[in-house]
Amino acid sequence: MSAAQTKLYDLKISGSGTSGGGTFKDVKISGSGKIHGDLSCKDFHMSGSGKVDGKVDAEHMKTSGSSVFSGDIQTGTFTVSGSSKCNGNLTAQEVDISGSMKIAGDLFAQTLESSGACRVDGKLQGQSLETSGSLKVGKDCEVESFTSSGSVHIDGLLNADKIDIKLHHHSTIKEIGGETVVVKQSRTGKFFKQVVNFFTQKDEFLHCDLIEGDLITLENTKAKLVRGKHIIIGENCEIDHVEYSHELDTKENAKVERSTKI
Known part of the structure; x- marks a missing residue:
């Protein structure tokens, strides 16, 4: 396979744009952008009121607006400074919440630091958990x-x-x-x-x-x-x-x- 065939491109959505899922290098969404389908990338950054209709697999994720993820999330680091909702399970090495995060499924995180509001409807598993805000766990x-x-x-x-x-x-x-x-x-x-x-x-x-x-x-x-x-x-x-x-x-x-x- 040639280098041209394996090269990954960035995805940028601003305003009310939409895109299909796929594999990208860096993904940046600002405004009310939407992605339909599963997404795989290195860095994911969302500001505004974006939505991903599918699963997300990323090395680093950061949300600072109002974000909604309909499927499971797997990432290395996840930083939330706005309002974020995951309707599936979240698996991460590090989760840092200074805003509000709601997870409808389970949360698996090696380290979790939260100074905001964190709600997990399922179970929560990991190594180190430190919270100075509000923590709610359903199981x-x-x-x-x-x-x-x-x-x-x-x-x-x-x-x-x-x-x-x-x-x-x-x-x-x-x-x-x-x-x-x-x-x-x-x-x-x-x-x-x-x-x-x-x-x-x-x-x-x-x-x-x-x-x-x-x-x-x-x-x-x-x-x-x-x-x-x-x-x-x-x-x-x-x-x-x-x-x-x-x-x-x-x-x-x-x-x-x-x-x-x-």
Whole structure:
């Protein structure tokens, strides 16, 4: 095959232009451009209100407007600073969200950093997750390291070796399992958050059915069952039952209905 036959060209769409899918070098969409069909490229950049009606396979992706992808996405890096929606699954090495991202399927990312709003209707899997905005997961979340300083809502199991949650807003996680689990109330802007919570009638607690780990430290947590080796039940906790094998330390401003050494 000759060099001319293998050469890849760039695709640029501005305004309200449309194009079919295919294999390209760099793809740039500005305005309200649309691509009909599957797309394969090196760099993908979308600004405006673009749409891809098909699957996307790219090395690098960046969206800064309002983007919609009807199929699965596979990429090395994905940077979202606007509003983006994927109606399939998203698989990436790195995902960075400073805007809002909604994934109708599953999210597989080695590293996920989000300071905006991230919603995954399916499951979330990866190595490192760090969020300071809003995170919602419809099924299980399985990572090696989980760090949160925003609001978290996980309808399934959060499973990670290291879990560090700083509560800024009302959060719910059905079940938590990890080696080290730390849940603490954020100390920043405490008065302002108290005023906001008063008017919105939202309590700044983490609600769980089950928390299980080796080393567990909790604040502002309401849970049915906490089970582990070394457990500290800190201020503003309301726990129905604690099961511990080594040590239990219950602080003065904490409520534990029942505790059992196992």
